[in-house]
């Protein structure tokens with residue numbers, strides 16, 4: 001991304017705060033004015049001292065300047081510090097909201113850890129950058145103001161100073177862009193570090209069982225080393241710029257002292273003027289170091305803004321505009337609740353269709369089981385029903401109305417989904433059960449826990465402290481709270497205990513008596529229990545019917561059932 005685009009992104013982030021920045025700038029300029037006046041007032045004190053007149057006025061002016069300067073400086077510091085925090089918070093808020101409005105597949109395409117570092121680490125860099133524009137203008141004005149006042153005091157001495165300023169400026173324009181490059185590289189390494197670390201911690205059991213701890217940690221530490229190496233490079237360049245600037249100014253102080261002393265000796269310059277001039281030379285260090293620091297911060301901010309801007313490429317789900325609410329009375333009881341007509345979908349423009357011309361009706365009541373070989377499109381079908389993925393061709397209808405006439409929210413409010421992996425969300429078991437319906441009463445929680453045979457489970461326990469089977473039943477209980485119209489259940493492939501299997505079975509049966517249940521069936525008992533079975537193959541509906549019909553007529557179905565039978569009862573093998 002070109003630097004101008006990144007800079008524009010940074011400016012977009014800063015724009016809402018322009019008023020505060022303007023106030024910061026005004027305060028900065030006022031502080032600058034006070035600082036610029038101080039040497040002249042000092043000269044006035046010295047001159048008055050020489051003349052032997054009453055010193056009260058000049059000294060009071062000098063003291064007043066110091067107090068006012070300190071007060072303005074303090075105000076500006078707090079103002080800009082608060083602004084910086086607000087800008088970081090705004091950036092974090094907008095990214096977090098964007099993540100949760102994003103299309104599921106767009107989000108899942110990126111490593112989670114990388115997405116996390118954009119919120120935690122990249123936004124942090126905006127902190128320094130937020131004040132940098134104000135700082136740069138302030139420092140520029142301070143620099144020019146100092147040079148003008150130096151010109152007023154003595155042109156010859158100004159010549160010596162300018163030589164140092166020119167050398168320092170050239171050096172900065174050469175070295176500063178390199179700091180930006182190093183910082184971008186460091187941030188990218190931090191992103192890789194986050195992605196790798198998150199993935200490895202998530203798979204910690206596999207990592208340990210594979211005795212891959214050292215290999216994994218070495219790889220992750222490699223990313224950390226990269227980040228450190230790039231940051232060290234940035235630090236070295238900063239240090240070089242800083243040291244050479246300091247030395248240049250120090251050298252010019254010595255030259256100015258020598259030239260000034262000689263000129264004072266010749267009677268061409270008053271000693272008080274030399275003192276004031278030297279004070280300006282020391283003050284010059286302020287704007288110069290401010291310029292260096294702010295340019296460095298700006299480079300870091302531009303790098304961060306660039307990385308934050310990349311998140312714009314994450315596609316969002318269309319916003320949910322309130323439309324005509326669902327009227328259950330209007331939907332004919334006999335009509336299917338969900339209908340797919342010629343639905344084709346793919347995961348990328350060049351990918352082959354994951355489902356192809358699917359025609360399917362889900363009756364308002366009863367259990368429909370989806371079976372098919374791996375990669376047949378079962379999960380894709382669920383993603384389409386849940387609107388994680390949009391069809392390329394064809395339509396999906398809910399209560400006879402196409403999905404396009406419902407909001408994402410309205411569709412999802414009618415469905416309950418139990419994932420195969422059955423993840424628990426952060427919090428205790430009660431939080432997990434109330435995840436879809438936060439207002440559910442304790443009574444309701446007890447009822448669904450009883451339904452999945454987890455009565456007596458301590459709902460205040462941490463949700464991660466439960467067994468795999470319990471986790472599946474908690475996920476099912478969450479889906480059963482407040483009776484959904486359609487229960488979508490992606491059955492776990494892992495073997496579960498008999499009690500869990502029986503509990504799941506009973507729940508499916510009870511739900512199917514009053515509503516629609518669609519399962520991606522991985523268990524023989526689920527298939528045998530279904531009212532209707534849909535066989536998917538290569539993204540198409542191969543056939544559908546009851547177990548008896550399909551077993552008699554379809555080979556693929558027979559083979560799938562045999563495989564499940566062997567899995568269910570290894571003794572058969």
Ligand SMILES: Nc1ncnc2c1ncn2[C@@H]1O[C@H](COP(=O)(O)OP(=O)(O)OP(=O)(O)O)[C@@H](O)[C@H]1O
Nearest residue numbers: 105347351354372373374375376377378379380381
């Ligand atoms: N996120 C994805 N990105 C790209 N392609 C995908 C993605 N998910 C699935 N596919 C592809 O879409 C096709 C259908 O996959 P899907 O996951 O729907 O199959 P499935 O029947 O659920 O398989 P399994 O039983 O193994 O879970 C496969 O060819 C798969 O490679």
